[in-house]
Amino acid sequence: MERAYTWCDGKRLEVAAKTLIMGILNVTPDSFSDGGRWNTAEKAQSHTREMTDAGADIIDVGAESTRPGGQPLTAEEEIERMKIFLPVVLGESRVPVSVDTYHWKTADYALHAGAHMMNDIWGLQYEEEPGRMAAVAAKYDVPVIVMHNRNNTDYSDIIGEMKSFFLKSLNIADKAGIRKRNIILDPGIGFGKVFEQNVFVLQHLDELTALPHPMLLGVSRKRFIGQILDLPVTERMEGTGAACVAGILRGCNIMRIHDVKSVTRMCRMADALCGNLENSVQ
Secondary structure (H helix, E strand, C coil): CCEEEECCCCCEEEECCCCEEEEEEECCCCCCCCCCCCCCHHHHHHHHHHHHHCCCCEEEEECCCCCCCCCCCCHHHHHHHHHHHHHHHHHHCCCCEEEECCCHHHHHHHHHHCCCEEEECCCCCCCCCCCHHHHHHHHHCCCEEEECCCCCCCCCCHHHHHHHHHHHHHHHHHHHCCCHHHEEEECCCCCCCCHHHHHHHHHCHHHHHCCCCCEEECCCCCHHHHHHHCCCHHHCHHHHHHHHHHHHHCCCCEEEECCHHHHHHHHHHHHHHCCCCCCCCC
16 A cells, blocks of 8 residues: 655655654643743744654644644634744744645645645544535645544444545545545544544554555543553653554554654554564564
8 A cells, every 4th residue: 555645845745565654743732741941933943853763754844733632723713823833833844744734725735835734633523514624635746634523422343434524535536536645534532532442443553554545543641541550641652662562463554642752663663573664684
């Protein structure tokens, strides 16, 4: 399931054997684990450099906190915040930059400004803007991360219902003209799922990675890790790394993480021991 993406500014991204690292850059005052840490242009620029130096293959910029109970922004408010940060991140980053948004206007602004990818927590299915995100993704012909999400946790067959969700997203994408090679899936750990459901999905990821699209996994510092280890959000790096390694073993291709340096090392070890690297020990 190899993919190779190139952009007009010379940036490249290859989804192949090596696990890719997406570094999280929240430029929000209220994100669940690092709200307010990077919410000046200078801090965002510095952290972008720090993450790329530590091994990030993608920088994911989010201007709205999507944590449970977070304060939603209008697209206009989100764009105003993006205007402060996105230009400096694009200027600093040596790797592709993704924009984390479910508003089509924000995505359109960011991609026009030079962002390289879209990360949509509603998987092209945000009810208040039907079809608009898919149209933007098709317009710019960029990779789009399609995350599973829903407004309730009442499942009878969670894996089957997730597959149905992805099928609907793929149909929306196809009708909009998004190329199949531009679709990356995300099981949406922590979204529309309670603790037991999150753990079950992680235990059965191989049923989702069998789908014909790369899979991104976002488990960084999530609540389920704190529940298992009885740790606050600031002490969940090791749990994050363990969950990422489990994801690699079940076929995931991209890890979305906060602690880039430490978790990248764990992922590289997992890749080597799984034979995913060209220089693996023979």
